[in-house]
Amino acid sequence: MSAVVVACDLDRTLIYSAAALRLGGDDEQAPAMTVAEVFEGEPVSFWTRDAEEMIGDLVEAAWFVPTTTRTRKQYARVRFPEPGPRYAVTSNGGHILVDGEPCADWTATVHARLGECAPLAEVVEHLRVVAEQPWVRKHRVAEDLFTYLVVHRDLLPPTFVDDLTAWCAARGWTVSLQGRKVYCVPAPLTKSAAVAEVAQRVGADLTFAAGDSLLDADLLVAADRAFRPAHGELHEAGWQTPHLTVTRRAGVAGGEEIVARLLAAVRAQAAASGARGAAGVPGATVDAVAGS
Ligand SMILES: [Mg+2]
Structure with missing residues (x-):
């Protein structure tokens, strides 16, 4: 078939x-x-x-x-x-x-499978440090699986995503910038x-x-x-x-x-x-x- x-x-x-x-x-x-x-x-x-x-x-x-x-x-x-x-x-x-x-x-x-990478709480805590910055609109945790920021894209510090990507990569996490959202997603969590x-x-x-x-x-x-x-x-x-x-x-x-x-x-x-x-x-x- x-x-x-x-x-x-x-x-x-x-x-x-x-x-x-x-x-x-x-x-x-x-x-x-x-x-x-x-x-x-x-x-x-x-x-x-x-x-x-x-x-x-x-x-x-x-x-x-x-x-x-x-x-x-x-x-x-x-x-x-x-x-x-x-x-x-x-x-x-x-x-x-x-x-x-x-x-x-x-x-x-x-x-x-999520046991293969750093726990969600560690990444959430890392993002919490920037959550009060003027370029951050919201910090969200999605379904106890991953976390993301909603940002003012034009105010986003130029090195933020690259720095975050490196930090996350060392912990088995992936970063994706889509429109106004910066996603941090466990690498084992894939479509x-x-x-x-x-x-x-x-x-x-x-x-x-x-x-x-x-x-x-x-x-x-x-x-x-x-x-x-x-x-x-x-x-x-x-x-x-x-x-x-x-x-x-x-x-x-x-x-x-x-x-x-x-x-x-x-x-x-x-x-x-x-x-x-x-x-x-x-x-x-x-x-x-x-x-x-
Ligand atoms: Mg899309």
Whole structure:
């Protein structure tokens, strides 16, 4: 049986805050957009109307797995077209949700792996030292798994992220700067491990992935095909890996391009499987690619 998992990051890959849209200067050329998330009564995240429609197609054509560093609560605010994805990975791989409910056995596995690096409390305490600085807006601990600062990006001291990265690396932790957030995440807590678990559970033999930040790098490397937008942390670093496609466009239009490319890749895979099936390769059929 042939099936594909499509693991897709959310923020600045699939959905975009107003500040991240990059609509360009011509209002009449701006794409039609819909609201993907409401927070405290305000629309805060968007995708293009075409992207939203294609996500519905992806859910039908593959195992579409939103794969995010968001906590479960933050993830629950994102409104996918009905019926929505069956599986999701949240908390940077800390939770696998099935129909919105976390898998307890996966959570236990993750917590066991966190013994390989410095404890959360040590990193939280390290960040607490800067928490009162004028460039720090908030200091948060996410689901007892990792910690992050919300900062005024333009006031961020120039060496802060590099210094923090070195300090964390010595303790088995990873640092990622995304928009206004500086994340400190245990190195064993990865999106790729959780997505591999989902792929095994659904019997998928291929994984396609998309993401824009350092916390997506392991996911993109592990995938059979990978996509990233022409903006964000990885783009600014000129990050590459074999089998990676970078979008032509940036901002919310780049997000739409990623969804279109993922859908095309799934359909091409289905067609190829169908052709091989017709040629007598056992188990490879177009129907089998429809995962949900
Ligand atoms: Mg992202």
